[in-house]
Amino acid sequence: MTNNRSWIPYLLILPSVAFLALLFLVPLLQTMWLAFSDNGLPSPANAQRMMADINFSRSIRNTFLLTLAVVPVQLAIALVMGTMVAKVGRGRETILWVWTIPLGISDLAAGLVWLSILQNSGYFNSLLLGLGILERQASWLSYQTPVALFFAIAVAEIWRGTAIVMVIIVAGLNQVPREFKEAAEIFGAGPWTRFWRITLPLIRPALQSALILRTVLAFEVFAVVYALGGRNFPVLVGEAYNWQNQNQNYGVAAAYAVLIMIISLAATLIYLKVIKVDPERLP
Amino acid sequence: MANIVIDRIRKSFGTFEALKEVSLTINDGEFVSLLGPSGCGKTTLLRIIAGLETSTSGDVLIGGKSVIGLPPKERGLAMVFQNYAVFPHMTVYENVAFGLRMQKADDARVKTQVEKAAGLLHIEQYLDRYPNKLSGGQRQRVAVARALAVEPKVLLMDEPLSNLDALLRLEMRTELKTVLQSAGTTTIYVTHDQTEAMGLSDRIAVMHNGMVEQVGTPVDVYNYPATRFVGGFIGNPPMNFIKVPVTNGQVTAGSEPLKAPKETGDEVILGLRGEAVQLAPLPLGLEMKVRVAEPMGSHLLLTGSIHDQPVRVILPSSETVRSGDVIGLKLDPNRITWLSPESGKSFPAATAR
Numbered sequence: 267m268t269n270n271r272s273w274i275p276y277l278l279i280l281p282s283v284a285f286l287a288l289l290f291l292v293p294l295l296q297t298m299w300l301a302f303s304d305n306g307l308p309s310p311a312n313a314q315r316m317m318a319d320i321n322f323s324r325s326i327r328n329t330f331l332l333t334l335a336v337v338p339v340q341l342a343i344a345l346v347m348g349t350m351v352a353k354v355g356r357g358r359e360t361i362l363w364v365w366t367i368p369l370g371i372s373d374l375a376a377g378l379v380w381l382s383i384l385q386n387s388g389y390f391n392s393l394l395l396g397l398g399i400l401e402r403q404a405s406w407l408s409y410q411t412p413v414a415l416f417f418a419i420a421v422a423e424i425w426r427g428t429a430i431v432m433v434i435i436v437a438g439l440n441q442v443p444r445e446f447k448e449a450a451e452i453f454g455a456g457p458w459t460r461f462w463r464i465t466l467p468l469i470r471p472a473l474q475s476a477l478i479l480r481t482v483l484a485f486e487v488f489a490v491v492y493a494l495g496g497r498n499f500p501v502l503v504g505e506a507y508n509w510q511n512q513n514q515n516y517g518v519a520a521a522y523a524v525l526i527m528i529i530s531l532a533a534t535l536i537y538l539k540v541i542k543v544d545p546e547r548l549p
Numbered sequence: 550m551a552n553i554v555i556d557r558i559r560k561s562f563g564t565f566e567a568l569k570e571v572s573l574t575i576n577d578g579e580f581v582s583l584l585g586p587s588g589c590g591k592t593t594l595l596r597i598i599a600g601l602e603t604s605t606s607g608d609v610l611i612g613g614k615s616v617i618g619l620p621p622k623e624r625g626l627a628m629v630f631q632n633y634a635v636f637p638h639m640t641v642y643e644n645v646a647f648g649l650r651m652q653k654a655d656d657a658r659v660k661t662q663v664e665k666a667a668g669l670l671h672i673e674q675y676l677d678r679y680p681n682k683l684s685g686g687q688r689q690r691v692a693v694a695r696a697l698a699v700e701p702k703v704l705l706m707d708e709p710l711s712n713l714d715a716l717l718r719l720e721m722r723t724e725l726k727t728v729l730q731s732a733g734t735t736t737i738y739v740t741h742d743q744t745e746a747m748g749l750s751d752r753i754a755v756m757h758n759g760m761v762e763q764v765g766t767p768v769d770v771y772n773y774p775a776t777r778f779v780g781g782f783i784g785n786p787p788m789n790f791i792k793v794p795v796t797n798g799q800v801t802a803g804s805e806p807l808k809a810p811k812e813t814g815d816e817v818i819l820g821l822r823g824e825a826v827q828l829a830p831l832p833l834g835l836e837m838k839v840r841v842a843e844p845m846g847s848h849l850l851l852t853g854s855i856h857d858q859p860v861r862v863i864l865p866s867s868e869t870v871r872s873g874d875v876i877g878l879k880l881d882p883n884r885i886t887w888l889s890p891e892s893g894k895s896f897p898a899a900t901a902r
């Protein structure tokens with residue numbers, strides 16, 4: 267290619283850049299301006315108001331606790347499921363398809379599914395009553411039972427969001443040639459050693475992608491929490507929603523949005539650093 | 550002590566019979582090749598010996614002990630895979646050390662063994678690198694070093710040179726022979742390349758359609774193929790097969806009668822190595838129509854027909870034969886393999902030994 271045509275690549279990526287700029291960058295900058303301005307002048311007022319709110323620290327704590335509880339469990343379950351399905355011959359596709367059904371359900375619908383199970387007159391209580399374990403309906407989702415509520419939300423989130431992790435893990439596992447595991451087996455590695463010393467290091471890129479995606483999504487948790495706990499369990503996105511819709515205060519809502527973005531970016535950076543993918547060490 | 554007995558091994562994948570009762574004995578310290586075309590079941594047999602695949606029936610004994618129920622690591626063997634299977638996330642050193650680490654060897658022993666194996670395969674200078682940065686030939690060496698570092702009783706290799714280019718393959722072949730001769734390990738070597746099998750092996754087991762057609766030294770399988778398949782598969786050019794009529798227990802090749810084995814019927818197939826012929830004047834010699842003459846430098850390759858059946862013969866490069874010539878050939882009666890047209894098997898009694 268000659269020099270005077272070097273602008274062609276730029277021309278070709280221009281539409282996608284323009285598209286991103288219009289629909290992503292502009293709203294992003296607007297949100298940031300909204301968060302850090304007051305009456306048209308730069309100001310930390312919104313951020314201060316956000317932090318002074320009684321729900322601020324609770325929502326931060328709840329969001330982080332939920333992320334810490336949900337993501338590792340999801341990763342572990344996804345690894346187990348992925349390893350199991352790799353051993354299945356016939357019917358593998360069907361099993362994967364069934365396992366990914368929760369992916370096709372919107373998060374609000376997922377929340378409502380679990381609400382119908384866990385509410386006072388729900389299936390769970392009916393089961394316990396039927397088995398004679400309970401004498402009368404117990405309540406699991408009220409502000410008086412914060413631990414049960416936390417568990418309920420965590421379980422619902424795990425049910426809803428594990429499939430995406432598993433899909434990525436399965437894709438990663440499929441990339442690992444059978445001979446690596448067989449060579450390890452020949453040279454004396456048991457199943458456990460093979461998993462930790464061979465499989466896990468070789469699916470590092472998939473692990474990294476799955477963790478980043480899942481963690482960012484965990485920080486954005488909202489609909490499931492809203493359906494199950496309402497305002498009994500404040501989370502960051504829920505607070506942004508309340509400031510926007512209930513309080514009609516777009517500035518503070520924008521401040522929450524920016525905070526969530528910063529946390530997500532930080533988490534991504536940490537994963538990129540901690541689970542470094544060295545191209546030299548890939549197959 | 551680490552002899553291997555393969556006893557009537559069968560393997561079916563669904564209704565497909567990949568191995569149809571294979572039996573083979575490999576002596577302690579011997580180098581045996583499993584040679585055959587792609588898809589004949591070589592890899593399947595090797596994986597059954599290794600314990601990576603279960604057999605449908607039959608037994609495998611290593612050192613006199615049945616290993617058929619044992620996991621691979623308890624069989625005392627090492628393996629070199631076709632695509633090397635060198636771990637990309639470990640340095641060359643850790644790759645070579647892998648088997649020793651799994652045996653919980655102490656660091657001092659790991660170090661001596663790794664250095665010894667690396668020295669044999671000339672990879673000392675790469676020990677700190679990752680395999681990704683190595684060429685195919687170097688990765689190949691790492692895979693062999695990893696196998697030798699554990700000093701296995703039995704070494705299994707599945708087409709270890711097939712991913713290398715021709716020149717490197719020749720070089721690695723010679724080197725493998727040197728290394729393995731000094732190690733004295735019982736080795737089973739899978740290949741579809743007959744020159745590799747001929748060059749490396751003490752004995753060759755020629756496989757075809759899930760069966761072992763012949764087991765013998767390279768010279769034996771070359772000179773006395775047990776079946777038409779073996780003769781056609783081994784040698785370059787492959788053995789020529791000429792169907793001729795038998796009259797009064799004799800076959801006429803030119804004006805010279807050849808005595809046919811007494812088991813033959815009305816017809817017999819002459820299995821003729823391309824180089825087992827000499828030029829002879831015409832009514833005396835067997836008539837060959839030369840279609841193409843190719844002077845190869847070291848020899849003269851003639852392609853044409855005898856009795857309207859295609860043949861390839863080799864003459865010394867000093868002879869002058871041109872495309873289109875009709876020549877006479879004298880056959881060496883000791884180097885003719887007599888084959889039954891019905892079964893494709895050779896008549897062993899008649900074949901000079």
Ligand SMILES: Nc1ncnc2c1ncn2[C@@H]1O[C@H](COP(=O)(O)OP(=O)(O)O)[C@@H](O)[C@H]1O
Binds near residue numbers: 585586592
């Ligand atoms: N896991 C398997 N499932 C079904 N068929 C197989 C399997 N492995 C091998 N085969 C079949 O068995 C035959 C022998 O295969 P293989 O031992 O790999 O041949 P080779 O190594 O001699 O080329 C082939 O026809 C192959 O398609």
Ligand SMILES: [Mg+2]
Binds near residue numbers: 591592593708
């Ligand atoms: Mg093979």
